[in-house]
Amino acid sequence: MSHVDDYAFRMEHVFKRFRRGDQHDSLRDLIPSLVKRAVRKDRERVLAPEEFWVLNDISFDVKKGETLGIIGHNGAGKSTMLKHLSGIMTPTRGSIEVKGRLSALIEVGAGFHPDLTGRENVFLNGVILGMTRAEVKRKFDEIVDFAGLEEFIDTPVKRYSSGMFARLGFSVAAHLEPDILVIDEVLSVGDFAFQRKGIEKMRAIANSGATVIFVSHNLQAVADFCHRGILLERGRIIEDGPVDRVIRRYLDTAASHAAQRESGPVRIVNTRIAGVRGETGMFGAGTKARVKIGLEASAAVEKVAVVIDLLDSAFHEVFNTSSERLGHAPLSLTDGQRAECEFELDLHLGAGTYYLGVYLHRYDTQREYDHVFPATSFVVTSSQDTRGAANLYPVLTHFESKGTAPGNIVQDRKSAGVGL
Amino acid sequence: MRDALRELLRNRELLYMITWREIRIRYKQSVMGLLWAILMPIIITSAGVVVRLAASHLSGKPITAADIGAIGVKALPWAFFVSALRFGTSSLTANSSLVTKIKFPRLIFPISSVLTSLFDMAIALPVILIILPFAGARLSPELLWAPVLLLIMVIFTAGLCILFSAANLFFRDIKYLVEVVLTFAIFFTPVLYDVSLAGKWRNLLLLNPIAPLLEGLNSSVGLGAPADLRWITYSAAVAIFLFWFGVVFFRRLEPRFAESV
Numbered sequence: 001m002s003h004v005d006d007y008a009f010r011m012e013h014v015f016k017r018f019r020r021g022d023q024h025d026s027l028r029d030l031i032p033s034l035v036k037r038a039v040r041k042d043r044e045r046v047l048a049p050e051e052f053w054v055l056n057d058i059s060f061d062v063k064k065g066e067t068l069g070i071i072g073h074n075g076a077g078k079s080t081m082l083k084h085l086s087g088i089m090t091p092t093r094g095s096i097e098v099k100g101r102l103s104a105l106i107e108v109g110a111g112f113h114p115d116l117t118g119r120e121n122v123f124l125n126g127v128i129l130g131m132t133r134a135e136v137k138r139k140f141d142e143i144v145d146f147a148g149l150e151e152f153i154d155t156p157v158k159r160y161s162s163g164m165f166a167r168l169g170f171s172v173a174a175h176l177e178p179d180i181l182v183i184d185e186v187l188s189v190g191d192f193a194f195q196r197k198g199i200e201k202m203r204a205i206a207n208s209g210a211t212v213i214f215v216s217h218n219l220q221a222v223a224d225f226c227h228r229g230i231l232l233e234r235g236r237i238i239e240d241g242p243v244d245r246v247i248r249r250y251l252d253t254a255a256s257h258a259a260q261r262e263s264g265p266v267r268i269v270n271t272r273i274a275g276v277r278g279e280t281g282m283f284g285a286g287t288k289a290r291v292k293i294g295l296e297a298s299a300a301v302e303k304v305a306v307v308i309d310l311l312d313s314a315f316h317e318v319f320n321t322s323s324e325r326l327g328h329a330p331l332s333l334t335d336g337q338r339a340e341c342e343f344e345l346d347l348h349l350g351a352g353t354y355y356l357g358v359y360l361h362r363y364d365t366q367r368e369y370d371h372v373f374p375a376t377s378f379v380v381t382s383s384q385d386t387r388g389a390a391n392l393y394p395v396l397t398h399f400e401s402k403g404t405a406p407g408n409i410v411q412d413r414k415s416a417g418v419g420l
Numbered sequence: 421m422r423d424a425l426r427e428l429l430r431n432r433e434l435l436y437m438i439t440w441r442e443i444r445i446r447y448k449q450s451v452m453g454l455l456w457a458i459l460m461p462i463i464i465t466s467a468g469v470v471v472r473l474a475a476s477h478l479s480g481k482p483i484t485a486a487d488i489g490a491i492g493v494k495a496l497p498w499a500f501f502v503s504a505l506r507f508g509t510s511s512l513t514a515n516s517s518l519v520t521k522i523k524f525p526r527l528i529f530p531i532s533s534v535l536t537s538l539f540d541m542a543i544a545l546p547v548i549l550i551i552l553p554f555a556g557a558r559l560s561p562e563l564l565w566a567p568v569l570l571l572i573m574v575i576f577t578a579g580l581c582i583l584f585s586a587a588n589l590f591f592r593d594i595k596y597l598v599e600v601v602l603t604f605a606i607f608f609t610p611v612l613y614d615v616s617l618a619g620k621w622r623n624l625l626l627l628n629p630i631a632p633l634l635e636g637l638n639s640s641v642g643l644g645a646p647a648d649l650r651w652i653t654y655s656a657a658v659a660i661f662l663f664w665f666g667v668v669f670f671r672r673l674e675p676r677f678a679e680s681v
Contacts, residue, residue, distance in 0.1 A: 018679075083678060087523040090675035110521040115445055127437040128522055 007061040007099070008180050008211040009085075014094035016055040016080055016235075019048075054080040055091065056235040062180075064099075067212045069226035069243055071219065071250055074371075076232040082106060082215045085182045100179025100211075103130060107184075109169030114158035118149055118168055121157055125172045139175045146197070147171035167194055174201045180211045185218065199225070217373065219247050220315035247315065251355070251374060264360075264369045265301040266333060269294040271358050271375035283347050285382035285391045293341045293358055293375075297333035305330045305363035306341045309373070312389045313353045322363075330363045350391045351382040424667050427525045434524060439532040442507075443539050457543035460503065464495035468612040475613070489555020490642045491612060492548050494634045496541055497570065498611045501577050501630065502602055504537035508581025509598045512589045516681045519589075526674055527667070530581040534574060558644050565640035565647050569633050572656045576629055579662030586670045590680055610634055626651050629658040 054077045062068050072078045083089040084096060086104030111128045112121045122143055126136035136143075144153050147167040157165055183202065202225065206212045216222050222229065222243060229246030231239040231253075239249045274280050276288045283289055293306060307322040323341060324330060331339055357373035382391060428435065447454060468491030469483075476483040511529040512519055519526060588594040606612065610631050615622045626632050632655045636647030 083520075088520065088678045104523070107517075107521050111518050113441060113445060115448055116441065120441075120444070124437050124441055127434050128518065128524070130524075133433055133437070 006064050007097075008064045008066075009062040009099070009102075009213065010060070010095075010097040011084070012059050012095045012097075014055050014058040014084065014091045014096060015053055016084065016089065017051050017092045018054045018080075019051050054235050055084065058094070058235070058237060060230060060237065060240060062211055062213060064211055065209050066228060067206050067226040068214065069222035069229045069246075070213065070215045070232060071217060071222055071229060071246065072232035073250075073253070074217075075234075077235040078215050078217070078232060079184075080235075081232065082182065082184055085213055085215070098180065101130070102180040102182065103173070103176040103178035104182040105170075105173045105184070106182070108173055109165055112157055112165065112169060115156055117156050118144075118153040118160070122153075122168065122172055125169065126175075129173060129176055131176065143168075143171045143175050146174065146201070148194075163194075170194075170198055174198065174205070177205075178210060180213065181205055182213045182215070184215045217371070219250070219373065220311055220317055223247055223315040251377075265299040266295055266297040266304055266360055267370045268358050268360060268372050268375065269296045269338075271356065271372065273356065273376050273378055280378075282379045282381060285347060285349055285351065285380055285384075286393065287347055289345050289347055289378075291343045291345065291356065291376075293343075295333070295339045295341065295360065297335060297337050297339075300332075300334050301369065302332045303330040303362050303364055304333060304339075304360055304369065307359040307361065308343055309357040309359065311355045311357065311374075313355075315355070316389070318349070318354065318389045324363045347380055348391050348393075349380045350386050350388050351380055352389070353377060353379050421664060421667055424525070424527060424671055428527060428531070431525055431528060435528050435532055435535070438528055439535040439539070442532055442536040446536070454543055457540035458547055460499040460540075461492070461495040461544050461547070464499055464606075464611065465492050468495065471612045475617075484556075485554060486556045486642060489552055489557060490614065490638045492551055492555070493638050493641050494611045496544055496548055497573050497634065497637065498606070498609070498630075499544070500537050500541040501573065503540060504534045504577045505580055505584070505598060505602060507536065508533035508577075509584040509588050509595050511581070512585045512677065513592070513595075513681065519681050520678050526677055527582065527670060530585040530670075531578060533585075534578045534581055537577075538574065552641065555642065557642055560644035562640040562644050562646055565636060569636045569640070569647065569652070572652070572659050573630070573633050575663050576633075576655070576659035579659060579664075579666040582666035582670045583662070586666075586673050586677075589677060590673070614638070626654075629655045 058081070070078065070081060080089065082104075083106075084091060085102075086106060087096075087098070087102070088104075088106075109125070111125050113124065116124065119140075122140060123133065123136050126139075126143075127133060131139075144150055147164075147170070149164060149168055152160065152164065157168070160168070181202075199221070202212070206225070212225070214222060214226055226243045229239070229241065229243040230237055231246045231250050233253065239246045270293070272280070272292045273289050274292070275283055276290065291308060293308075295304070295306075305322055305324040307320065309317060310319040312318050321343070326343075333339060355374035355377045357371065358375040359371040360369040361367060362369065384394065386392075386394065446456070452459065465488070469488055472483050472487050472491070508530045511533045512526060515529055519529075584594055584598055588598075608625070609628055610617075610625060611634060615625045615631060615635055618625050626635070632648060632651035636652055639645040640647050
């Protein structure tokens, strides 16, 4: 840990203790818990059997202007980390120092009230996020313009679609001009075009000299956006360094995690990709492969849709589709029921390594039930030397000189060549 | 304590916006709109008139306009107290999405509940001002007591709101406890009657910190007589202590809000 003084953010030996299971939340339960608390000593360091460290001795500095990505598997402590970064939670032990104005884009539109109009919510949300009213007023047109909601700005936001809601929320937050910006998955709101705009905006904020801390499981965005990465596992930092090294470490540990992650009402049990002739792991460009995904519900669950997401070795999205987009109705499962989903793909891909992520979500609310990334990875080989993720099967049909050129042009070229 | 107040001052725009939001929502989609603010005091006053009629029937003393004026004067701050405490107690749990997602002084929530109810009172105030002259109230220097008494009332109410809002975050049954106590508190508080009714038990009733304030309002506004300074001092002391204690208690628990909500 380098202890230079130009840091913008610093965590030193941060510990956070959590308790499994229910907390008492009625007066009736207070008395027994108070007795227990009085009997126990040294609350700071000791763990009761039902307690565990969500953050376990976390120390790191973020330099001014640095872009840091924090990644980790589900349950590694990312969201708790996020809450400590933004100051919503205080650590059980350890210290957190922030230099400058810190804004956290944790959930866009938190604080929006459905009965108020877009305009009213922009002011409300802007002030909640730390702007003054004068500041909001000055940036108002820009905010509305960025969200693309001029016509609806005087409509109550309860009539907005979820996309419009998210766009407006993001837009307010994106105009904060902080010294330190903490972001989580908010960049994944709205449609594709808006996501692009959002990322551009974030990049502009980063380029303006702001320090950015990005907590995400979207490796592509982290790889794109950050120079440095931190990998969390069970509340500890297990890797801290250049972002691609950290992501590689993440991918190495991914397989062991797929089996033991926390499960929602339905989880992805296994993902296999195999060619039509049974080959696995390595495929020829242009061959057909089937992705077989096994699901299992641990409670009754409704409207499950399956999304597959293919990334190339630089974690850029190559391809993404879902059961709903392919016109298949979502599944509802009962407790303990299993399901299987199969996509057949034509691997029109360039040579290289590809990672496949699988997501389960409720298709109307887009609530995520489970995700595994990478669920599997494979290598595509090609007999042709092409580059890039797509394979357009080039055939060189023509490459020859044609007839004889008019003399004076040849002459010109010659003289130009001489001149040079 | 001083830190807390300074922080509030620094976030006054936020306090303003949150209060503005509460008022806006409360009046936006309701048929009665601003009439809501007047409804509560009117109902309390009507109940008081019924009680007074019954009392005058029993004692044989006729009911006077001044009696009704007295009830009106007390009904207004009582309605403020009840509504502020009700909204204030659940102010943190009602805003849980903000409490868990965005960092700012959470003291803003209970205080904005008090300000919102204060706004309601301000709306209803002109009605009382119109009625009072008919109830025999006259302009007198004693009227200057009114703002002082109201200020003590606001401090007392804010203290309770701050205390209960934090407590309710950890123990959800606090809200029901407050509801039950508020429902019956009107019997222990001289809103519909005067403390003189209790005869030699009068002082027992005045131990309720709100009682001297309501009595003081009645005597200064309705009767043009000075308030009882000793009891007012007692109320003010309780109010300030409660406010101080509430803020300290709240700030002590504040770091644990996000994980307990």
